[in-house]
Amino acid sequence: MLDILPQVRGRYTFDDLLSKHVWFRVGGAADVMFRPADLDDLIFFLKEKPSDLEVLTLGMGSNVLIRDKGLKGVVVRLARGFAECYIQEDKLIAGAGTLDRNVAFMAAKAGISGFEFLATIPGTIGGALKMNAGCYDSEIKDILLWVKAVDLQGNLKTYTVEELNYSYRKCGLTERVIFVEACFKASEHKPAKEIYEKIEKFLAQRELTQPTRTKTGGSTFKNPEGKKAWELIDQVGGRGLSFGGACFSEKHCNFLINTGTATAADIETLGELVRQRVFSQLGIELQWEIMRLGEA
Template sequence: MNSDFYEKLSTIVSAENVIENEMMSRHTTFRTGGPADYFVRVNTIEELSSLMALFKELHMELLKDVYVVGNGSNLLVSDKGFKGVILCLDGDFCDVSLKDKVVTAGAAAINAKVANLARDNGLTGFEFAHGIPGTIGGALIMNAGAYGGEMKQVVRKVRVMESDGTIKTVEGQDLEFGYRTSLFKGKPLVILDTEIELTDGDSAEIDAVMKDLMERRRTKQPLEYPSAGSTFKRPEGYFAGKLIEEAGLRGYSNGDAQVSEKHCGFVINKGKATSSDIYKLICDVQNKVKENSGIELQPEVIKLGDFEV
């Protein structure tokens, strides 16, 4: 990469939206991760479309040389950083609007913003997502869910941009939602926006449910420390946190990376942990749980960049 490439990016999104060598620790809830060559804020679909054309011309591939981040709340980025371009949707992509019982939400809108709009308009069905600290884009990729709710239940359609710039709409029934996965996971595309269909409810009741769920999170989860939420997926028939506890790993640490004492399913950053510390801890936990119970835990957290054990 060179100054010519920087100029081309700046021409499309303006110079203030292109940051070179941006530390990804500023964009992940683990507060870890090294520098991205280029961190680019994209405010409109037109800008995104021009960027896609530029990447195509330069043979840069989505997921390999170009990566989209939401709120970084499910990401472990290598301490060596990311060689390429990180795209962060902003501006128009944060818009949310309501027509009848359908919320149209941009991919960069934070879940809580959508949940609050629904509550204020007496619409129920999105309370579960209020405390999930990510964007709509991240929630769609992951089929984010909590307390019996998941994106699968409410998404009517999703618009995406493919790497050749084509915009496609995918209907709800074709989204292949599964446990923490969807049709889009691992695919070279950018989610633009979605339609979420809700049902009539009572604002005060919706508010009470959201407050109750938040209180449950505060009581049970180590929200006072940086983390990426549940580090591991729930193995069928088990709870990751219980398996970790039974393996004697409550409070187990590697540097400042620690299995939370409050909730064994969370790996937390107690202050100065690096992504390598966190990754090694994750591997240790997987090995020890396997030894103790025979069960192989799979990380829910997505790794970006190079990691060594």
């Protein structure tokens, strides 16, 4: 593999076990993990790599289920070279490798409101851009102005929020890209104390209602129009239901959990079982919010 990979400044690791890098703590290995040194390094890699090499991006792995056979090709992980975050006049610019919570706390310190919800989402800005992450009545699209992204041929592009065609937990961009930077509106000024209090309230609320300290992937299914996925799961007896080392949380039954011994197959099988129950008993087709990646 090393022979066909471009000579980058960043780091390659081989046969890298993805269960070490994702929240669920399951999943096979990536043939190669690439941590680019910076944007130029990423662009160089994409331009020089063999055109048929598969490339996939991972952030904190908080919304993915990596299947047990792992991922073919190269998994790109944006780290230090993509974690810069700063405020410029009425805009906040963040690298795609920045943690959502760091962005929220930076905005709070500067007395800028609108980012509080991000403090409770355990991912990176890149993952949030891809998933249109949101909670407590806010979504990333509400505060976003534009993003910079690189396509898989190494062309750097800028997209406005309108061009990303966002909807609930979905980025509508048809082209496959790696997000590298985002620019947000930072014009809503409030006393920092008020902003910190709102963050504390959100964090406490989440702690109370969700199994945040477990091996999970967050909400398993999207909420169908006008309904709550957890209520449907509850109605078909999904709360606490288990299979192998996987179970649906007692605390919040739209969360699948690895109790410690689960395989990715256990988690996916249990999810599918409940999805089928909801369909056969309630006639509603739940859609996975968690991204299931790799060979089934």
